[in-house]
Amino acid sequence: MTQLTSDFFVERLKSWGVSRIYGYPGDGINGVLGALQRVEGTQAGIEFIQVRHEEMAAFMATAHAKFTGELGVCLATGGPGATHLLTGLYDAKSDHVPVLAIAGQAEATVRGASYQQELNLDRIFADVADFVQEAATPAQLRHLVDRGLRIATAKNGVTVLVLPKDIQDMPWEDPQQAHGFTRSGPVYAKPRVLPHAVDLERAAAVLNAGRKVAILIGAGARNASDEVIEVAERLGAGVAKALLGKDVLPDDLPFVTGAIGLLGTKPSSDMMERCDTLLMIGTGFPWAEFLPADGQARAVQIDIAPEMLGLRYPVEVNLHGDAGETLRALLPLLQRQEDRGWQDHIAAGMETWRERLKGRALASASPVNPQRVVYEMSPRLPTNAIVTSDSGSCANWYARDWQVKQGQRGSLSGGLASMGAAVPYAIAAKFAHPNNPVIALVGDGAMQMNNMAELITIQKYWQQWADPRLIVCVFNNEDLNEVTWEQRVMEGNPRFPTTQSLPDVPYARFAELLGLVGIFVDDPEQIGSAWDRALSADRPVVLEVKTDPDVAPLPPHLTLDQAKSFLSSMAKGDRGAARVVADTARQILGGLRERF
Template sequence: MSTNLIPADVAMLHVLESWRVKDLFGYPAGSLNSLMNALNYEHQRINFIQVRHEQVGALAASAQAKLTHHIGVAFGSAGPGAVNMLNGLYDAKEDHVPVLAIVGQANSDNLNYDYFQEFPEAPIFSNVACYDRIVMNAQSLPHVVDRAIREAYQHQSVAVVIIPNDLGFVKIPDRKYSSAPHTIVKPSYPKIFPQIINQFLKMVKQAKHPVFHVGKQIGDSGKLLVKLSQQLQIPIMIDGTAKGLIPGEVTDLGTGNRITSKVANELMDTTDLVISLGSEFALSHRYYDKHPFKFIQVDRRQNCLGYHHPLDLGIWADPTEFIKAVLKTSVHTIHQLYYSSVIKDIQNENQYRHHLAIKKTNPILPTQVYHQINRIANDKTIFSVDIGDNTVNSFRYLKMGTNNQLVFSAHFATMGCSIPGAIAAKLSYPHRQVFSIAGDGAFSMVMQDLVTERKYHLPIINGVTSNNSTSYIKSQQADLSMKYFGVKLTGQDFAMIAKGMGVKAITITQFSQLAHTFDLAKRVTQNGQPILLNIVISDQRALPMKKLHIHKQNGKFIEVCDNQSDLHQFFAKYNGKSLKSLPELLAQVAKQRH
């Protein structure tokens, strides 16, 4: 055993380093001084990223885990700092990514005396954490942290370690405390037997309007799925976490509700067989209960089979391996009419979006903003998108390839996630272009951390779409037929605020400013500095897909609006005179074939 002694918190950082942790997000505090001392010891091997709010630190750690698939680490002080982290920790829990939270505590000899900022912190984290421990002595500190990391990876969730400040200063033997493996063994899943494939294909053949509903478990197998989709003539619908993973003609269900595309909404109204491939759809209770259909689910998580809808066939398997197994089986195209009609429907909706994007009108429309983002982005750009109308707009208008990445708060849906996500993205992938996209409400919650971008020279394009309104909630209130209340925001000069933090910033109020200002933003970030674009946009609502419904009448599909207005008048109200309904396209394709 080594006779060399080191502070226990330094030994803990050695454990983190062995697990390939590079960044710790947090804010210093008196109850964390032993950790700050250790970070100073190890500053050449691990980075302390000083954020201006613990919520930002926890959200950045969560985003880093989503982007890299490695554990993210954040820390907060005893009491208020611990509580501030909860938002980001719940985001990690709900999106199933591994995050370690290190929480300060009063010195051990002051515990249970109602000492300053001394709280029973373990109960605070009991719901969010899969592993929640307070360190009892210095010798066990690195072991507890090592175990916490293992638990976070095992459960793809949050682990919390609470450390009384004095224990981190105590010197312990300098030896190996980590159990980090040199290689990660890929988990194995049950073998996919031929009879399972045959049962799947039998159900597909019996269906008239099947659809794939795909989530993030598809990983980098998007091209294989497209091949299977074309082979079986089954359209692909993705949830928000799979955006960018599948090339070609796919439609976005997003996270449902107002966020869905027109085509996805139509598919959910007409399908008689949903094939879920690694999808975890938060609004399944609403969308899956629209009408009866058969349900096949392929998922890595055995305990999630049948969780969102009663099963007709549940397959515990890796979706990629399942796709490969089906492709090996000789199958023929089956659903040509439905598939061809849906592809035309997707193309028609894409043409509508393009029409909105190139309009030269004032006030500025969100589609015009996303057109500029798409224009200056590249095939490796990372987009960190906040919650609200930008969630809707990014799912509908953001063009992504299989090498792009999108990070957002998918299930917890916490506002204020875009700047933390962009910080994590740029630290993890310094040579890739990064956007932070937020509305004025969400941006206001974390805008102080623009200075973090400047401090660490993180060249991020920060786009703020400003319309002095919580537009997403305003749309909800409109659907409830209530008077608008509480949705008006007092305007702020975000460009002036950013300049006060030393960040270059420009306000855009006219369509004519968009192109050259986005070009400037690209040049500024290429020169190594962040920039903020305060883009004043219209608060005009995008086409509300949830008002559209399809039902059968005399054996044929009919699409209507829930207010009984003429369908094409409804489309025209949202500049969609060229839009066609899926029933129209089904009839058109059928006529062409006869």
């Protein structure tokens, strides 16, 4: 049988180590689907996971890359199927993970004819992709695959390959050894990236001179956790975590201050305000207002991506290199800080902060305090659990109330902060690690936007997983809560029900209709037992909790302007103003007293 171009394409993906594709079918990509079918169940096969929407496929590919360190792959037909991929691909671009998107296209013979579903996809994907090309002939496809996957892997970025329908079904022809052809290979190994010795010495001099050293880590420090701990111990430093670096170090280390920024902790904020030296490792943390003031701290930054160096703070020494390699080379140059006063102060601050978190989580609410949902979850999770979160107010509780243990993993849409990523992230985590329990923390807005449909994907595949536990925890407060609080605190406007109110949907009952377990809780005293039941279930669970929308996802410190804006929104007649003022203004005014 003559090998088709689509057969070669699938074979080439396999030679690059691709083992799973998340996607949705369509006639524009039928040639590739046929090739996948011809090798299904063989050693040369690639697993195809059928999602409910192409955007979810791209989110899953991004999550696959995050939770495995491998290339994530998604697939769609042309036209609207391809454009649906964009949001998930921007998530990969923003968080610097390697993803390949495969998109169908109208036949090459009708390109430029305003044909059905014919779009100029190379232009559409030009901003999101480090490499995007549309194949014009079978002989071109070999080097497009090899170059595209090499670029995505090397740059931790996005490659998009567009395959016209007729090209997929043409007989495969190897490129000739002749002028006008090029012959490529599917080989790539990442290099050892290490700064020069003189730059390491300059960085060590800055760090050794510090007496109040703060370390900020992101996802780029994930494979250097032991080295980060050793550096912190040697310098007597505290370590704050950007949101994507939440799972890099466990939270029970006394010098770890937890998350930083709007979703962060007070000890992280305090440490940045008082440090005299800053070491940033593998982070693109965006909110520079939470970093030290200009001139306050000398700074060193380590990052594998040179474009991220010196981007958030005026850094004295930039070290372009892999975090682990660079820290291992730097450690012999670092002197032990004998005075442990700074680190002891940080540890004491964390003890106080944990008590405050407990008080906030156990505070009364109507009906359930959303902080308590994650507070009760955290100690119950096994050490191999994976947690995902959506964007919105639930990300605050993910950032603050989930206390990461050694061995646990977690992630969310970081730089893009897109709604709708938690459930597809959880599904991809489950396929990547079928023996691990996975928990998705989701607001009701994201569930209604697109995550409810992916419960059908869970129902379709869950019996394949060695450990069937996948828990989707829905915070049902009938409110687009993060934006509501931004309206109050940032704009000084009362809640706008027209834009903020959501329908009350029976999420747990919907799960039961699918043959999953549904658990509904509206009593705070039942939260713990609900988590116990969910974690012992023999199949995936939707845990729906009726939470209070008037529990504020406050930043660690409010500015005076933000406090004024909040009180202004109350004066303008915000819903439940008396209760909001009683429960929230106390925290705001208390935070202002501590800050000013």
